[in-house]
Amino acid sequence: MEKNAFFVGFEKKAEKVRGGLADGKPDAKYSKDQIDKGIKVEREHTKNPALAKEITKDHLEENNKYYTHLEKMEKDMDKKGSDVKRKKKDVRVGSDPNTGYSHILAESETVYE
Secondary structure (H helix, E strand, O other), rough: OOOOHOOOOOHHHHHOOOOOOOOOHHHOOOOOHHHHHHHHHHHHOOHHHHHHHHHHHHHHOOOOOOHHHHHHHHHHHHHHHHHEEEEEEEEEEEEEOOOOOEEEEEEEEEEEE
């Protein structure tokens, strides 16, 4: 994946997504299998393992089988072949130096045909 020079280094600055659905909730609340699958998926978007885990837990708050459903959806899409357009969303997070809160700096989508 080619990086835009504007975004280089933001992964290192963003330690955690504050205000997420999973804030303050222990890892033990979630299935280890789902956490492991989620971190692997989210590491496609960030090099920061703590951020990948936080995003994973936020998704698991939405649906406790989020990554099982995602895996099934991707397999179904692969079966349908190239007729299906796929979008990959990339989110860049940064911290506000005044408040310490993280926020989304930019989002981009790549469409695969």
